[in-house]
Amino acid sequence: MAALAAFGILAFTVVWAGGTFGAGLAGYGWDAPPFALSTASTLISRGPTALWPGAPAAVLYAGMFGMLALIAVPAALAVNFVLDRGKAPKGLAGKRELAAMCPAGIEARARELRPTLKGREELHPDETGNLLGDLDPKGPELRSSYEDVELDLMAPRAGKSTGIAVPRVLRAQGAVLLTSNKSDVYAVTRAQREKAGTVWTFDPQGIAHAPRAMWWNILGECHTIEGARRMAGHFVASVNDDTAKKDFWISAAQNTLTALFLAAARGRAPLTELLAWLADPADRTPIDLLREVGLVAMAEQLQGTVRGAVETRDGIYETARQTASCLLDPEILAWVTPDPELPEFRPHEHVLSTDTLYLLSKDGGGSAAGVIAGLADATMRAGVVAAERMGGRLDPPLTAVLDEAANVCRISDLPDLYSHFGSRGINVVTLLQSYRQGARVWGDVGMDALWSAATIKLLGAGLDDADFVQKISTLVGQHDVKTPSVSRSKDGTSRSYSYRQESVLPPDRIRALPKGTALLLATGVKPALIRLRPWYKEPGAAEISQAAKAETAAITARAAARLLPGQGLTLEKGNVVDLEGYRDAARA
Template sequence: MAGKAALRAQDTGERVWVFDPQGIAHAPRTWWWNPLAAVNSVEEAERLASHFVLTVEGKDGDIWGPAGASLLSTLIMAAKVSGGTLLDVYTWLNDDSDPTPGTLLKQHGHPLLAKEFEGTRTMAHETRASVYFTARTATKCLRNPQITSWVTPPLPGEDVEEIDTAAFPLSRQTLYLLSKDGGGSAAPLVAALTDRMMREGVHAAELRGGRLDPPMMVLLDEAANICRIGDLPSLYSHLGSRGVIPLTILQSYAQGVGVWGDTGMKALWGAATVKVIGSGIDDASFAEDLSRLIGDHDVTVASVSYSDGRRTRSRSPQQRRVLPASEIRALPKGRVLVMTTGAKPAMLRAALVRGAARRADRRRREGGRGRAGRRGPPRRRSGPASTGRHGRPRRRGAAMSEEQGYDPGADFGPPPPADLTEAGRRIVALEAALEYVTELLAASAEGAVPAAAGAGGPVDDEEWEPYYGSLEEWVTDLFIVAFPRNVGQQNKWCPQWWDHAEAIMRLEVLWRSWEGARLDPVNGMAAWMAQQLDHHLPILLSPDGPFGQCTPDRHLAYKPLPVKPPPRGWFREPPEHAGDVA
């Protein structure tokens, strides 16, 4: 976190604040925030109290949640008018017979609040104890001195600065808020400080024509666990109109329902102009709702009927889901669905920010040359491999390297086969295919684009850069979408195409030649389709092709052709000086 904060400060040129009351990143306490500073009305006191009470489980099913919130807001107001702190609030909550808060409210011109407090204090013992217990449970993080030191004035002699929340929205400052989930966490204070910053942003926007320029981004990761803001759904569209852009990240739709209820979550979902859905959805009803939102498409269905000894064929259109709920549930890692207001849904490939930032930094160091500007042959790695970015070998069963933007600990590849002997044969075949790919890449890196691509000649090394970063991207994003076929007896295809050596070689040829063909806007695609696609596609999909033994539900690679070792001396070595001219 310290390194990230330093980079952010260097990029913006302004202060980066790290709120770490539970020591998650071990950030030192160099500043503090006074939650009572903005409590200048009963409404603000109630809002601050709501962030605490919202963390109490089961509050929606009984009366103790609202009663505890009312008591807590009264005590917060008493602490504010008397110049106290949240520690005073927690002290009062631990003694339900203490009349001090009512006396302070009456002395500072709040007789109605004082009367309300006295009414609570004089309730029947069991009722009063339940109300105090609810409020005390909601504020139990205040019993931790490590947490309260971030929200109470520093001791004499401490060099700790107070954050100015009113000035924050008008600056380029950054605020990171950290908290753990669970009982006693600082989540209520995280939510309260986040809410305060958003409200200050709205106030600043209203004073300057109605909208912040530039806008203020509010990234709410784990919003349902450590940053529960009760009326966030109703604020969503209003915040956006003021230039305060909230981005809420939830683990699931049901998690949001648990915090804001079904109506509130629907309001939050409807107010969001951009919705990004990742993999791992196991909520059947939510997946079905997404499938309906994505829509249907027309599919031509052929049927055959027999009558009076004659066979009749007919075709009729049928509507089917573009993406059934089962496929949404099986969304692979790295794929996301994106829904934006006024546009059709799209499926995109997610890019890791860490890798993107690293690549951008490398491009800046290389003077903007990008991938094409890096000299030298492709790096070689030992061991089983599949094709990586630019055709470089990549270990099977492991993600691409950190330099390429992936987590080296992740497992994106196929599992190793059980039959290690068969695996060895397949590895040899794959390595042979990849050796060819490596040579092809080396040729393209020197500006030589295959002539069959129709690119019209060599390409300058500084200009050559593939449109797709890897064979996998080209197959997934273009090939299977642009050239679909009905898979059956006549056309064969295997979802594990990457485990067929011949398929890799042919698809590599198609991808590389396509990359060259796209550079010729006149004849490139025509030549590519006539010379490359029309030749390789029938072979790939043929019943006798590389996928001949596979079905959409079963993967079965061919075994290598049988061979027997030739007799010794069958292939004679050429004479040592054969071909020399005297």
């Protein structure tokens, strides 16, 4: 009854005040009728014109609705504000804590890091930092700076490609490097990146079935002992996990490969000759070449390996042959062999451009992961050299998205290089399916180092490692929960409150994060929940989607032409004209 009475009084007040204001503003006088029950009775029985004589009903009703809006809008905003505060997870970062990652803060930071932005009044948001997503529940958008390096852990089909890899490639301001074992990111982004610069597709195993339109001189990175050792390390890492890194045969095979790479590079021998040296340990050619260029110690070490016990020598060489076995595939070898009819990819030129390099390889045995890791490493190290020449930082920055880094891009010392890359304007984003996947490649110590070096960490849906999720819950921390208690006695009722500690995000809630959301761990800031922004929900998605469909159809046609020749498949302007032959053959 009290609620009904209050509602009636409120409704009458709105009508009374609104009618008076409407009549007054329209020029019919400001004479308000008495604020009494008789006025309400007259209003119900005879209408508003009886209370404000001379004023049209439309004017009176307009004033009433205006007064209602004047009261209802602030009330609705206040209720919405209270509800939003109730929805926001307690104990997580809000706008105030994340001010440095919000638009104003990230723009100020970008002006400090990028000299080319000084003096410009307006900046495009993509020029200020890398888009991470929107703060849950209602924004604003958050971006990382160009000195941040990122590590993302998400289960398959949790939004790594659509919410992270594709947007980073599309929004990149400078050169781009992408590694992957699938063609989805390539298909979505290739047409758009062609508008920014040259697209280099390194696809030795036919992931996107792209025709060979480039070559990279793998021996060009092996003219120094450091370069040759790094290249040998990439081949070794591609076939061995961390548990085998300290194995005698693995270490000896890496030393042997280092000497052979160095001999071939300094002696200007082709890669096919290096493979012949691996097949015949008794061949003294690499030893002689090392001596001729003054690398006597390296020559003596290789000679000691060759002159050792036959069983030991054969074991070392066989291990080395296994690590470099992908080069026995002529299709893979052609991509790293000089071809005068095709352009050569030069990493030191790429990092200063707005070009895009796609590195595609399969997982498992026979993959070109060693070559992929070598080219990715050479490109990022070229970025470091270019940054040093530019005063310490690349501008615009190099964007390196290492998707499936644990499978196709095993750079053994990536954890040690991570923080160094950030200080040089090289934005590295490493995408893994789980913490354990990274630990299998870099070991527990290496993965801990990678985790610590990453200034931005995104943890998405589907993390099923109980120990890891428990550690994350501990890192997120706890908050106070107010618990009321009521006691009754003959003297009356009393209420008291107690406080207890409760996890901000329990492990089960972290595991059950919805697809498209992620837990943001940024250095020096409380954890926050964000919503990823997939490319297909952004402006311009229709154009990108159409180009992606055309590219996917082209990949399908190229695959059919390669695997099912003679089925009548043709291409015209990148679109498939006839796929019936492929479909018929596939059904058969």
